Amino acid sequence: MEKVYFIGAGPGDPELITVKGQKIIKEADIIIYAGSLVAREIIECHKPEAKIYNSAKMNLEEVMETTINNVKKGKKVARVHTGDPSIFGAHREQMNILEENNIEYEVIPGVSSFLASAAVLKKEFTLPDVSQTVICTRMEGRTPVPENESLDKLASHKCSMAIFLSVHMIENVVEKLLxxxxxxxxxxxxxxxxxxxQKIVEGTLENIAKLVEEANITKTAQILVGNFLGNKYSKSKLYDKYFTHEFRKGIKKEEL
Structure with missing residues (x-):
């Protein structure tokens, strides 16, 4: 029996899928991809005879029936998720169903949109003396969040934050962050x-809601907040010539 492969397709750029993920897509007999979020170009490398399913139009039972029936026929199945499937990917329930049916699977990680957002902004989440912690979360909406993970409680840490699935509630997000x-x-x-x-809007908590409205951004967006977006920080000890670590002895100031 073949395996099922859960693949993180990356944030959108077709070149940002992993080499391993792309290899599986090229080999797959069946591809089930999240068409509402995964760019079609990412799976265009499939072989001509591969069957393609868009999971945006399917429910969990339909996805799993298609997956299980085909893998039992000896077909290689690629289940293609956006970003990295371990973050808001809803793939745990799929893996559990495969386990119940004694079907082997593998997860191939991908680049999450919160990492891609930091990259296009040319920022670093973990700046010395600014923040060494990143919180990935979302606002409660139609889907609730645990009470102790409410946005205002998480904001009390004042660390770097990446907020998913919440831009349509930007005014509420700002209210809680403030x-x-x-x-x-x-x-x-x-x-x-x-x-x-791609669209980028930068501002402060005071004006971001207005800027987002003017840019007509209502979905498929990351909200990044924190002083890591600013320009004040300390230099890393990793490359400090005076700092000694396992691979390099630091210079003593009196030796200069």
Whole structure:
């Protein structure tokens, strides 16, 4: 029996899928991809006889029936998710069903949109003396979040934050963040990071809601907030010539 492969397709740019992920797509007999979020170009490398299914039009039972029936016929199945499937990918329930049916599977990680957003902004989440912690979360909406993970409680840490699936509620997001962050805290909204029609809006908590409205960004966007977006930080000890670590002895200042 063949395996099922859960593949992180990356944030959107077809060149940002992993080499391993692309190899499996090229070999797959069956490809089930999240068509509402995964660019079609990412799977265009499939072999001519491969069958393609868009999971945006399918429910869980239909996805799993297609997957299980085909893998039992000896078909290689590629289940292609956006970004990295381990973050808001809803693939745990699929893996559990495969386990119940004694079907082997493998997960191939991908580049998440929060990482792609930092890349297009040319920023680093973990700046010395600014933040060494990144919180990935989302606002409660039609799908709730655990009470102790509400956005205002998480914001109390004042660390770097990547907020998924929430740009349509940007005013509520700002309201909760302002309970702990200063109103001049930098914030950026990146819609469809690395796609050809990518949009970037940068501002502060004081004006970002208006800027997002003017840019007509209502979905498929990351909200990044925190002082890591600013320009004040300390240099890393990793490359400090005075700092000693396992691979390099630091210079003593008196030796200069």
């Amino acid at each position: 309970k702990h962050y200063e109103k001049n805290t930098p914030i950026a909204v990146v819609q469809k990071a690395t796609w050809k029609d």
